[in-house]
Amino acid sequence: MHLPIFYLLNFSIILVVLIFLIKYLWDMFFGENYEPPAWEQARKEGRLSRELLKASRNYPDKIRLYNFWLQIQRINKEGLKGDFAELGVYKGESARLLHLMDPGRNFHLLDTFEGFTRTDLKPETGEAATYSTRSFADTSRDKVLKYVGGNRNKLIIHSGYFPQLTHELENVNYVLVNIDADLYNPTKAGLEYFYPRLVPGGVIFIHDYNYKWEGLMKAVDEFTANIPEQFVLLPDLDSTVMIIKNKI
Ligand SMILES: C[S@@+](CC[C@H](N)C(=O)[O-])C[C@H]1O[C@@H](n2cnc3c(N)ncnc32)[C@H](O)[C@@H]1O
Structure with a gap:
């Protein structure tokens, strides 16, 4: 039955x-195919690694991915020197992409690797206010290193609360910085720390400039009101802001 x-x-x-x-x-x-011609050409000429091609197929935000790649192509074409950095690594998803796109660069990976702190969450409003100290806590530096893989001697982990860990980064200049820390405090501190150390022509991305992250938007608006560059808002899935440092 x-x-x-x-x-x-x-x-x-x-x-x-x-x-x-x-x-x-x-x-x-x-x-739908979002592949830009430069990527298509590089793929056909065998200039993209198998790992990068696989990662690109599985990554949902194609516009974000291709924009990372196009900026890295530009940086390399212009011969710009400087390290990569990411503030807000979590399990290493975006870090892996960036590393695969230029495995020869020193890459600083900054995170508490224990999620948000109470101090940073306190002033938040909107959707960010619904997050807790348990959000994004299910990771570790070892898991990230394993996941990002690639050229281990180019990956430099900085584990702890930002900006308290900047003493580990003395005399470093940056050519590409990805700020993906969701909240007002780390985003503002990240812009204040990285922007002066960004080489001319270097790029800062700030992920999640959208209505869900009111504190983050405020941090970006406050900071960019006092710099000569106009920020560009990208039409990727979570609205990334891009700032390219002027050359003079
Ligand atoms: C949205 S996640 C990052 C996502 C990641 N880029 C990815 O591709 O999956 C935000 C991260 O920012 C980190 N974070 C937020 N505030 C921080 C602070 N003040 N210091 C260090 N890390 C922080 C959190 O621990 C969390 O892992």
């Missing part, structure tokens, strides 16, 4: 799996 229900359930599961599989294959072959 229970047999038909069992078969029906089995059939439904198989049907759902099949639908997902067909959609995946359809998107792969006929889905």
